[in-house]
Amino acid sequence: MFDTHCHLNFKTFDGKVSEVVERAKKAGIRHIIIPGTDIQTSKKAVELTTQFDNVYAAVGIHPHHIYSYNVERKTWNVKKELAEVEKLLTHPKVVAVGEVGIDRHYYDKTKYTEYRIDETFINQQKVFLRLQIDLALQYKKSLILHNREAKKDTLSILREVWDKSIEGRSVFHCCEPDGELLDFAKQHNMCIGVDGDITYRKDKQEFIKKVPLEMLVLETDSPFLHPEPLRSQPRATRGPNEPKNLKLIAEFIAKILHISLKELAEVTEENSKRLFAVT
Numbered sequence: 001m002f003d004t005h006c007h008l009n010f011k012t013f014d015g016k017v018s019e020v021v022e023r024a025k026k027a028g029i030r031h032i033i034i035p036g037t038d039i040q041t042s043k044k045a046v047e048l049t050t051q052f053d054n055v056y057a058a059v060g061i062h063p064h065h066i067y068s069y070n071v072e073r074k075t076w077n078v079k080k081e082l083a084e085v086e087k088l089l090t091h092p093k094v095v096a097v098g099e100v101g102i103d104r105h106y107y108d109k110t111k112y113t114e115y116r117i118d119e120t121f122i123n124q125q126k127v128f129l130r131l132q133i134d135l136a137l138q139y140k141k142s143l144i145l146h147n148r149e150a151k152k153d154t155l156s157i158l159r160e161v162w163d164k165s166i167e168g169r170s171v172f173h174c175c176e177p178d179g180e181l182l183d184f185a186k187q188h189n190m191c192i193g194v195d196g197d198i199t200y201r202k203d204k205q206e207f208i209k210k211v212p213l214e215m216l217v218l219e220t221d222s223p224f225l226h227p228e229p230l231r232s233q234p235r236a237t238r239g240p241n242e243p244k245n246l247k248l249i250a251e252f253i254a255k256i257l258h259i260s261l262k263e264l265a266e267v268t269e270e271n272s273k274r275l276f277a278v279t
């Protein structure tokens with residue numbers, strides 16, 4: 001199996017990445033992608049890939065963290081900030097730009113004081129997204145898209161900058177259950193990323209039945225989004241979500257799609273390898 005999205009570069013995993021990767025391997029998860037969310041976590045992702053086989057990085061600035069350019073730095077130069085991302089793109093284990101996108105969700109828990117979503121902020125997210133997609137095209141990398149409550153903005157930018165060369169190389173990570181997103185993905189040969197929340201969200205359980213199997217990729221989004229039954233366990237004992245739990249997600253999906261775990265594991269692994277052009 002292939003965990004296409006987990007943040008082993010986050011603080012929760014400091015000093016524990018080796019054991020986490022080992023446990024993943026034992027559970028049958030042989031490939032892992034670590035996406036960056038800002039410059040620091042992108043660098044960390046790249047650094048981690050050098051320590052393990054079959055662990056790859058994506059680099060980029062997450063829309064939520066565009067906020068640091070919005071408020072905390074009065075003057076900023078997008079191209080200069082992105083030059084840092086660009087430098088990392090030449091590393092052989094960097095397979096994608098990500099995670100990048102548009103996010104209109106209001107986060108209660110955020111390091112940014114007085115966090116608010118206004119059109120200035122959204123416009124800055126759009127500036128960064130366009131340029132980061134350009135980088136993916138320029139460096140021939142795959143693209144990990146984060147869209148949260150911002151379907152219209154995301155799709156309009158994708159329609160604007162879409163290029164044939166990214167066909168088959170991009171994914172709506174943690175895809176919202178939405179017919180319009182699925183139609184766009186079908187028309188543009190994209191993948192749909194599915195996470196542990198499918199184990200308790202009825203809307204996602206219905207949605208996945210409409211997703212062609214050849215578009216499906218799995219992800220844990222560790223340390224977030226524990227699948228059931230872990231989600232219902234006390235926070236203190238369950239620990240952070242981690243790649244080995246991809247197996248729980250796969251088992252659940254295989255059951256609702258009425259296919260074997262083996263078939264689901266094989267198909268999604270193949271899809272993921274194609275998506276990120278890894279072997």
Ligand SMILES: [Zn+2]
Pocket residue numbers: 099146173174
């Ligand atoms: Zn995301």
Ligand SMILES: [Zn+2]
Pocket residue numbers: 005007035099221
């Ligand atoms: Zn993420």
